[in-house]
Amino acid sequence: MxxxxxxxxxxxxxxxxxxxxxxxxxxxxxxxxxxxxxxxxxxxxxxxxxxxxxxxxxxxxxxxxxxxxxxxxxxxxxxxxxxxxxxxxxxxxxxxxxxxxxxxxxxxxxxxxxxxxxxxxxxxxxxxxxxxxxxxxxxxxxxxxxxxxxxxxxxxxxxxxxxxxxxxxxxxxxxxxxxxxxxxxxxxxxxxxxxxxxxxxxxxxxxxxxxxxxxxxxxxxxxxxxxxxxxxxxxxxxxxxxxxxxxxxxxxxxNDRSAALRKGATMVDVKADAEGMSRIHMLIGTAEQFCRSASCTDIEGQPWVTQSGHIRFVRREGWDRSLAAIYEWKGGDTDPDRLFQTSDLLMGCVPIDDDVLCVRENATRPRYIDRISLQDGKSRPIFEPNPDHAKIVHGRVERLQWTNAMGISSFGDLVYPPTFQPSRRYPLIITQYESRGFLRGGTGDEFPIQLFAKAGYLVLNIERPQSPVSAKQLAPLERQRRENADFSARRNILSTIETKVLELIDAGLVDPDRIGITGLSDGSTTTQFAALHSQMFKAASISGCCWEPSQTWLLGTAIQQHYQSIGWPASPEASSAIWSQMSLSRNASRVAFPILMQAADGELYPTLEAVRALRAANSPVDVYVFPDELHIKRQPTHRLNVYRRNLRWFDFWLMDKMPADGIEREEASRWAQMRRDWVQRPIHLPTSD
Incomplete structure (x- = not known):
């Protein structure tokens, strides 16, 4: 074996x-x-x-x-x-x-x-x-x-x-x-x-x-x-x-495969300048030049050289870098000219004549290849793999922008039920943690956004906000260490979510008693943190879990040494302050909401400590394990069943719905027993030790 x-x-x-x-x-x-x-x-x-x-x-x-x-x-x-x-x-x-x-x-x-x-x-x-x-x-x-x-x-x-x-x-x-x-x-x-x-x-x-x-x-x-x-x-x-x-x-x-990086004696790439900022960098013969404009940073993909010797490139810009734009730089001290801008996701753009071919997608349109004219901004699809989606009814998507309580900007997309009525308050489901491109199932594709909307939910898909550690030129490990100090990065994300949800409640859109949260990977970590630091959510579904004392031996020597270097404890007994802020097993009776875990068998062990403690405390938790799976689930039938169970879970806890019959009703009957056994205690939010 x-x-x-x-x-x-x-x-x-x-x-x-x-x-x-x-x-x-x-x-x-x-x-x-x-x-x-x-x-x-x-x-x-x-x-x-x-x-x-x-x-x-x-x-x-x-x-x-x-x-x-x-x-x-x-x-x-x-x-x-x-x-x-x-x-x-x-x-x-x-x-x-x-x-x-x-x-x-x-x-x-x-x-x-x-x-x-x-x-x-x-x-x-x-x-x-x-x-x-x-x-x-x-x-x-x-x-x-x-x-x-x-x-x-x-x-x-x-x-x-x-x-x-x-x-x-x-x-x-x-x-x-x-x-x-x-x-x-x-x-x-x-x-x-x-x-x-x-x-x-x-x-x-x-x-x-x-x-x-x-x-x-x-x-x-x-x-x-x-x-x-x-x-x-x-x-x-x-x-x-x-x-x-x-x-x-x-x-x-x-060598780079793209011949467009070089045109005659002109070559272009993205390179860090003396201050460590990545910028458009041009080499003509042996003469080196950086584009010093702020518009020559945040580059996406490879820049290219036009027939006339100018430099074109794609960059992220706008509110929290939520937009994609194509620029042209003529060299020297001139500022680049913006030729095109969109809220769509653009990837892998290459020049063709004076146009550009890009992989493109947006909230309701799966990925396709588009030819964009940089003269007038018009475009036409060259390869549309999923034209049938034009006949599928999607919930309306609204791009939202806001600033959290820590003063950090973020954005997200609010997806409405197709049958939305302005006079009603709706249950809300939070999905995480990227919101550029096609809204399929959140990061990791386990939480079907449009299926939730079809079932009568508002869905708020969150883009993970930028780090609260604003200092430049920090080594990656030092940045992570500072972000972990008092969980500042996690508080930043939770504040981003709560700030916008409160605005939606105040606007009369969301029922404050019917709010769910989901997440995979980093999104799962935020959900775990919310379970001990928020009273906003009434149910949660996550993929892998959890940050617990047992991770000090489950991760293995190499990973554990890395986590120690960024502030995590060296042993289950060490740093009780961290576990009091994060561990579900150490705080099982204070967990604020029922949790569904749909775990890959390759990530089962880290869930066990928390699950045992939650069950002992009669805190509602249900776990399903999918065989031969990894961090991102691969098998199509598994993903279909993950989708459907997530919908049933929120239907039960947020809408009080029971399936009519079959295995699904047996499943929901177990959840009903969990609800009867659940002794909800007042939540005392922990403070930093």
Whole structure:
């Protein structure tokens, strides 16, 4: 058992996903679903089964799409989850500039990103999908891409007018590649984890030594020590001959893929100036120049050089950096000119003629590829993966801006029920902690915002406010240490939420007796803090949990040492002041609201201390554990059931609704018993010790 576990940890990050149904037709599943019929209410599958492009997390900066050399076509990888078969399909689309899209490859499965270096070990999984970036040959006649086959990423090639076929199928994942300088070969980067895996297998027979390789909260086996290692090979386009890559071919992986960064003698990048501020930086020959304007900071993605030698770039600006804008800088001491601004999320923008192609999304529109004219600001979609969403009824979304009690600005989106009536007060659900782009299910995608709205809730989705530690040029660890002092960062977030909720109550929109809060990861931490520091919320649902004394041994030596360095206790007995402010187990009788936990089995152990104490105190808590899951849940059927249980939980506690029959009614009957057993005591909010 331990040997097979060690192998799965060192292997592809998709190993734990369920077997794909043999009859799954991926070509059909990846078809673009056109709008049909009359507008209809949204369903859970509309959110789970979108045709997605790019990653579901910000772990990589690789391009989502690439343009052909003649700029007439783009290539983009897609994926779709399927709730019925609990599986995925992935594929590649070729799209012309007039929007004609052709699926040129399709197959089962999806690749997930894993750490090259996780506290001195490698291969730690995340549940975040890996970005698959197709690359064009210099003549535009073929395309190369990574494809998942039998839980391994292989290198494939497609020729115009032909079919896709494998070029290299290694014993471990191929994670990156580029065309050789002659255009007749491909150079690829392959994980080289075989020998360390064998070492772990041999160690398993003798017994693993408990050391810094262990993260007990996630695994009963160690991870391989050291950062990920790679091998590099050159292979002919037909896969007939392979050799070890040269140093020059290997060095090419360090070069940026975007030729737009350089135009003639002009090169542009983003670089820290003498004060440590990241700015637009231009190099003409050997002459270096920074753009000193405030509009040349907060850059998103890569800047580029226009045909006329000017610099264009995307930046965040406006209230709490909630807007995206495109600027042009002509060099020298001039201020850049703003060419375009939007509240939509823009990603991976690249120039095409005098326009720009961007991955784009907004609160009610899933991700798509848009061509934006920088002359008049008009745009037209080039690739619209989910046109069927135009016929789905979404609740109206209102962008809100405010300042919390600590004087820190933030923003969020208020989503109204489709049948909203101004004369009524509504129950409210808080979701966290990003509010730029498509409002699917909050960070981690577990709390279905539009499904809540459809069920009659107002939903306030919060963007995490900027740090209350305003000092510049602080080392990251020192900033975290200051944020943890007296939980200033957590108080800042809670104040942001409470300030806006009180405004909504005063405006007559929200029923103060029916407010729920949700969260995953950082959002779960805020919810845990609110359970001991707020009387506003009546129910909560979280994913992973909790910050407890047991974390000092559950996290493992490496992570625990990191947390000690930013102010967390060294042992369960130390720093009672911190546990009195944060621990649910030490304060179980004071927890202010019922809590639903829907945990990945890979994060079960950290919940147990709090759950035992809450149950002993008759404080309502229910826990569901999803097998073969990680920090971000991957399995589509799990995510559907997480969605639906979250809705039932809030329906019970905030609307006093009981399901009619079946397993769902049995589930709610347990919640009803919890409510009868719950002895609510007055909440005495803790003060700093």
């Amino acid at each position: 331990l040997i097979s576990l060690a192998m799965s940890l060192a292997g592809a990050a998709t190993a734990a996903l369920p077997v794909v149904a043999a009859d799954l037709d991926c070509a059909k599943m990846l078809e673009i679903r056109r709008p049909a019929g009359a507008p209809r209410p949204i369903e859970a599958t509309d959110l789970i089964e979108t045709l997605d492009i790019g990653s579901n997390g910000g772990m990589e900066s690789d391009p989502v799409f690439t343009l052909s050399p003649d700029r007439s076509r783009l290539a983009v990888a897609v994926r779709r989850a399927d709730g019925k078969s609990n599986s995925y399909c992935s594929g590649i689309y070729i799209v012309s500039q007039d929007g004609q899209a052709s699926l040129i490859d399709a197959g089962p499965g999806v690749a997930f990103w894993r750490y090259d270096n996780f506290f001195g070990t490698r291969g730690f999984p995340t549940g975040v999908t890996k970005v698959i970036t197709p690359l064009w040959a210099s003549n535009g006649e073929s395309l190369a891409f990574l494809k998942l086959i039998n839980d391994r990423l292989q290198l494939w090639r497609w020729d115009v007018g032909g079919h896709s076929r494998p070029v290299a199928a290694a014993e471990d994942d191929i994670v990156d590649f580029h065309f050789g300088p002659d255009g007749k070969s491909l150079v690829y980067k392959q994980r080289a984890d075989g020998p360390p895996t064998e070492e772990l297998n041999q160690e398993a027979l003798r017994g693993y030594r408990l050391d810094e390789r262990f993260f007990p909260f996630a695994s009963r086996a160690p991870y391989p020590r050291g950062v990920a290692s790679y091998r590099f090979y050159n292979v002919n386009l037909d896969g007939s001959a392979r050799r070890t890559a040269t140093q020059a071919e290997i060095a090419a992986f360090a």
